[in-house]
Amino acid sequence: MTHDPLIALRPWEAPEVTSWGRLPMNAVDRRSGSLPQDGDWRFQLLSRPDAPVGGSWSPAPVPGVWTMQGTDDLPQYLNVRMPFTEFPPLPPAENPTGVYEREVDVPADWAGRRIVLQVGAAESVLLVHVDGRPVGISKDSHLAAEFDLTGLVAPGSSSTLRLTVVKWSDASHIEDQDQWWHGGITRSVLLYATDPLHLADVTVRAAYSGELRVDCRVREAGGALPEGWYVSGDLDGLPLTQDAEFDRLNAEDERVSDFLGEARMRTVVPDVRTWNAETPELYGLTVRLHRADGTVADTSYHRIGFRDVEIVGRDLLVNGERVYIRGVNRHDFHPLTGRTVSYDDMRADLVLLKRFGFNAIRTAHYPNDPGLYDLADELGFYVVDEADIESHDHAHEIADDPRYLNAFVDRVSRMVLRDKNHPSVIIWSLGNESDYGANHDAAAGWVRRHDPTRPVQYEGAAKLGWADPGVASDIACPMYAPLEDCVAHALSGEQTKPLIQCEYSHAMGNSNGTLADHWAAIESTPGLQGGFIWEFWDHGILQRVSDGRPVGRGGAGLYDNGVAAPGYRWAYGGDFGERLHDGAFIADGVVFPDRTPKPVMYEHREIAAPVRIETYRHEGIVLGNHQHFRGLDWLSGTWELSLADGRVLTAPAELPDLRPGQTAAVPLPFALPVDGGEAWLTLRITTARDEAWAPAGTVVCLPQVRLREAVPGGSVDPANRFSSAPVEVDFSSAPVQVDFSSAPVQVDADGLLVHPLLTAAPALSLWRAPTDNDELGGMALRWRSWGLDALVRKVVDVRRDGDRVTVLAEYAAEVGVVRHVQVFTPVEGGVRIEESAELPDALADVARVGSVFETVPGLDLMEWYGPGPWESYPDRSGGAPVGHHSVPVDDLFTPYLRPQESGGRHGVRHFRLSAPDATGLTVALDEPRQVSVTRYRAADLSAVAHHDQLVPRPGCVVHIDAAHRGLGTASCGPDTFPSYLVAPGVHRWSWALRVL
Ligand code: IPT
DSSP, X not given: OOOOXXXXXXXXXXXXXXXXXXXXXXXXXXXXXXEEOOEEEEEEEESSTTSOSOSOOEEEEESEEGGGTTOSOOOEEESSSOSSOOOTTXXXXXXXXXXXEEEEEOOGGGTTSEEEEEEEEEESEEEEEETTEEEEEEEOTTSOEEEEOBTTBOTTSEEEEEEXXXXXXXXXXXXXXXXXXXOXXXXXXXXXXXXXXXXXXXXXXXXTTSEEEEEEEESSSOSOOOTTOEEEEEETTEEEXXXXXXXXXXXXXXXXXXXXXXXXXXXXXXTXXXXXXXXXXXXXXXXXXEOTTSXXXXXXXXXXXXXXXXXXXXXXXXXXXXXXXXXXXOOOOBTTTBTOOOHHHHHHHHHHHHHTTOOEEEOTTSOOOHHHHHHHHHHTOEEEEEOSXXXXXXXXXXXXXXXXXXXXXXXXXXXXXXXXXXXXXXXXXXXXXXXXXXXXXXXXXXXXXHOTTSOEEOGGGGGGOSSOOXXXXXXXXXXXXXXXXXXXXXXXXXXXXXXXXXXXXOOSSSOOXXXXXHHHHHHHSTTEEEEEESOSBBOXXXXXXXXXXXXXXXXXTSEETTEEXXXXXXXXXXXXXXXXXXXXXXXXXXXXXTOOBOTHHHHHHHHTOSEEEEEEETTEEEEEEOOSSOOSTTEEEEEEEEETTSOEEXXXXXXXXXXXXXXXXXXXXXOOOSSSSXXXXXXXXXXXXXXXXXXXXXXXXXXXXXXXXXXXXXXXXXXXXXXXXXXXXXXXXOOOOOOOTTSSSOBOTXXXXXXXXXXXXXXXXXXXXXXXXXXXXXHHHHHHHTTGGGOOEEEEEEEEETXXXXXXXXXXXXXEEEEEEEEEEEETTEEEEEEEEEEOTTOOSBSEEEEEEEEOTTOOEEEEEEEOXXXXXXXXXXXXXXXXXXXXXXXHSOOOSSOOSOOEEEEXXXXXXXXXXXXXXXXXXXXXXXXXXXXXXXXXXXXXXXXXXXXXXSSOEEEEEEEEOOOOOTTSSOOOOGGGSBOSEEEEEXXXXXXX
């Protein structure tokens, strides 16, 4: 029987106990002047919290998660399901518990001061002892806990700090987010000292009008300041003064104790530079608490921004403007350290997001590391700050369970108390996926009273309907709602709240189809204001393949460009031997685990373009400023005219002086050459000077307009001229035996093209390696059941008519036979291939219809005219400007964590594959087609779960698709739109293959 009250209380199974001995949360930053306790601590892992401590110690770095630091308790990935079967509020009896210890030397000059321990974050229950004495308890894995150690430690001597971290608890049931489960101390630990009377909290209200109000609390309670004490402050040198009226009212109020203190300062800043995500102007606010003799007892420093947030009608307004929310959901994540993230890493996250046009972050699904908010203030992001509440697996039971009431209010209120002074935070979120109950309304009530300056949102309240989500939500913030439902709501006449999806466009694998369609609707439908893509990170953990262990901190340099080095891989669910897991669903971000952007980022950058080409008229190009607050003076531009014949003309662009929302015509920078075929004009927009998030010269967007269409039959490339007549062949007569040996077009007895550069002749392809969307959306299952992944070609007839060879083949799928005709004709330097495929009606919605062939090794460079250079698909092709592109074949492939269809290029007009000695082949297409050139057959990709299992083929696998299915987002949310599906019936395409 233990005599330790912290253990005897068994707080890990008592939801009513959210803390004991913990100081109230506040917004005073104590990092400067503190004594950091990061670094190695003595560590041992117990099998349960009440097991005796006494085994052997080994060093463990703090902050960090023991699940990635060499223990046998490894990360586990689960989405909705809990990792144990106990019902709330119980955790399992077997419950890994980390005991961290170290000696701290308390400075002698802290004598007489108040000494505080701050633990940045620990998951999920923290127990604190000093020299064996119990100090306190804290829950909530993603907020700091502070404990007053005055009197428990002796200045000038050493004390033993013990932090016991219990992994599973009643709190785990409300921390059931879709992410890896870890255990550890994930944020920094520090000690600091203050005067006994100190600034306990500072609350800043800085309005768009320039009005500033600063409320200070001395110690933790209210009332007048002690006799003679006062506060002072300055805003970048502009002095603030204590509000005498506030003091007088305080002094007169008999209900107010005069033992502790509060004070208010006010000012109005003339010509205030206001804060918004485009121009995030910040001011430095210093608040001082003075003793009666004028000496400074305490100081608090804040970077503040002046701005208003309000909802007017169904619009969310920032500084009176209806801003678009171009958001992403972001977890605190790192592939080497799990949940521990450095300031530099967070900065890199946000810089990348800025460069790709994002202006908003939802801190899914808990208050993120404090540094994130400083960076969001500085770089310019609108933040939806989300409380650490997700009870997904037992949502219904917990939402109304009074035992959890305290936890709900505690988590939401502590988040608000911590983050209230950040201009970036524009909305409070009550959590995620926890059904909707009285506990939410209680938490919403607390926020509304405490901070009437910001809206509150909660997705689960949508249960009441988008028109009136009730007291818990000022915003209709559904997740993964079909676009047509959003538009219909906005047009219904019943919309009362802004509609901003808290999650949409699920970025799992090769995904984010129809993002551009979403934004076209958002920007043209009043009432729709944007949303938050799910999500920023692919949470792949760097793992050594040989022993299945997380690599941990030493892994820097073991990955590049989204790919892990040989011998390593990005682990997802199941890779650590978890019995229960949710597989690759954890790899669903717009960046790879090393932050390499996925191709969708380039489309997003274009969708968010601050300056756009509206139209092309005879008097010139009409440009528009699509920002909310900024002119175009921070941008510079270059015109690029790209002609199908390979010519590129450039000229500097003079950007007009446009206010937000304005348009103006600018003259065409070039006389359009009369020849050269299809012509595209691109405006390459870059930063004109250094921004906090990009050096001068960084690409901001690449708006483009087609000045001239390809003239049918008028292409400069004769091989690109095709008759549009359908391939009509009469196979009713008996097969004819033909002699192939001396003919210019070589076709073997099986009707397969014989060509010196091809190792596999062009055949029909109807299948792709299923994307995550194809798998989870059910398409892949259907395609397999139809046998599309293993179609067998049966040649039916081959005949020669002069130079022309015609081949009829059949492919028997389970639901019908596909007839495939190829007509080969010699053209200068090669062969023209006209094809048709007839899909029976039962083959509705296949992955692709097209040709696949393979080349000899050595053709390692791909050059093409069409959108690029990034990967693009029919429903995700917006960010790729049409032009001449050149990319090594190995780099065309996008290494989605679970191998799948990858590397496609949409709308290719012609391409060439060449060796360094310039030998190779060219392909001219009848019209813009989906093309992919990779080292893998579709079957190679679909056969493996990870990249380390893929063996690249020495040659190229080339797909030319007459039709290719859109990507959609069906792994979580709507599939692609009907217009991007591949219909049954007859498909025709033709192409010319020539040797260079
Ligand atoms: C929803 C979650 O909020 C998020 O955490 C994540 O799981 C995402 O979607 C999918 O990756 S959960 C889903 C069941 C709607």
